[in-house]
Amino acid sequence: xxxxxxxxxxxxxxxxxxxxxxxxxxxxxxxxxxxxxxxxxxxxxxxxxxxxxxxxxxxxxxxxxxxxxxxxxxxxxxxxxxxxxxxxxxxxxxxxxxxxxxxxxxxxxxxxxxxxxxxxxxxxxxxxxxxxxxxxxxxxxxxxxxxxxxxxxxxxxxxxxxxxxxxxxxxxxxxxxxxxxxxxxxxxxxxxxxxxxxxxxxxxxxxxxxxxxxxxxxxxxxxxxxxxxxxxxxxxxxxxxxxxxxxxxxxxxx
Numbered sequence: 667x668x669x670x671x672x673x674x675x676x677x678x679x680x681x682x683x684x685x686x687x688x689x690x691x692x693x694x695x696x697x698x699x700x701x702x703x704x705x706x707x708x709x710x711x712x713x714x715x716x717x718x719x720x721x722x723x724x725x726x727x728x729x730x731x732x733x734x735x736x737x738x739x740x741x742x743x744x745x746x747x748x749x750x751x752x753x754x755x756x757x758x759x760x761x762x763x764x765x766x767x768x769x770x771x772x773x774x775x776x777x778x779x780x781x782x783x784x785x786x787x788x789x790x791x792x793x794x795x796x797x798x799x800x801x802x803x804x805x806x807x808x809x810x811x812x813x814x815x816x817x818x819x820x821x822x823x824x825x826x827x828x829x830x831x832x833x834x835x836x837x838x839x840x841x842x843x844x845x846x847x848x849x850x851x852x853x854x855x856x857x858x859x860x861x862x863x864x865x866x867x868x869x870x871x872x873x874x875x876x877x878x879x880x881x882x883x884x885x886x887x888x889x890x891x892x893x894x895x896x897x898x899x900x901x902x903x904x905x906x907x908x909x910x911x912x913x914x915x916x917x918x919x920x
Contacts, residue, residue, distance in 0.1 A: 682804045685812060686742050686916075688867055695748055695912050696871070700820065700878030702905040703755025705886050707763065709898035710756075718768060722760045729753040737809065744917045752909065754813070758820025759879070766828070773829040780822035787815045788868075798864055816871075823875020831880060837892045842880035845873050 686692050711721040729750070736743075736750045762780075765771040791811035792798055803812050831841035852870050855861035886901040887893025 682741055683801055684739060684742055684747075684809050685800055685803045686744070686747065687801065691912055691916050693870075693874070695909055695916075696751070697874050697878050697881075698905045698908045698912075699748065699752045700755050700823070700875045701882040702752060702902055702909065703759050703820065704824075704879040704882035705898045705902045705905070706752075707756050707759040708886070709902050711760075711763075713898055718760070718763060722757070722764055725753065725756050725760060729757045733813065736813075737806065744913050748909065748913050750813070751816070754817055755820050755875075758817055758875075759824050761817075761821045762824040762828070766825075773825050773833050776825040777822065777829055780818055780825055784815060784818040784822055784872075787811060787818055791815065798868070800867065815868075819868075819872045820875050823872055824879060827876025827879045830876070831883070838880045838884035838887065839892065842877055842884060845877040845880065848873050849877065 707721065707725075710716050710725070711718050716724065732746075732750045732753050736746045739746050762776055765776050766773060788798060791808075795802075795808055795811070800812070803809050827841055827845070830836050830844065831838055836844065849870055852861065852866055852873070856863060856866040882901055882905075883893060885894050885896045886898045888895045
């Protein structure tokens, strides 16, 4: 998705923007990152036997270190940025899983809560900066709002995906198909019907989370649960390889 909102005509300003443009490579890594976030969280908590609590503490600490690295950058650095995205995807998944499994909060309540939290983040961001554009993220405060919004999109996407696939009984494949169609309709609205670019971006960003989670669950979960039974280890490694190859390509082009 690109237009005046998604591209910057001032080369000097573009050079200091700290986040990437919404290119096809961006969306590819975003989808694979959220897919890996779902399977990696399950791999650490279940396959390695760390448990939900220990996995959450560990990955939150790793994410904090990655965010320090990211915030030290004064321009978009693919390795630092996408490391943060992958880790925030894992932590966002774990936040929702803790609320559901450890605290017993219904997925519907989590969905409503994260929707309100994300809306409040956008409202405060716009009130403070008068823009939500991803191509004007060149100050600490704007970047802080940006990453907070991303965290809530991951947590919200996890809650929505689980709500539809599990609580509503749609299943992994059905949920993935549903959100794929939603994203396709948003793309159609943007390219053909004049949907605002900024909102098209953020809505697609939200809905790629449940789409990726559904893909990850479909590939990794056993057949009796509606999956293909590849396991979280294989699925996580495959998507990690895709992410790594794409980041390397983007870094070389940069």
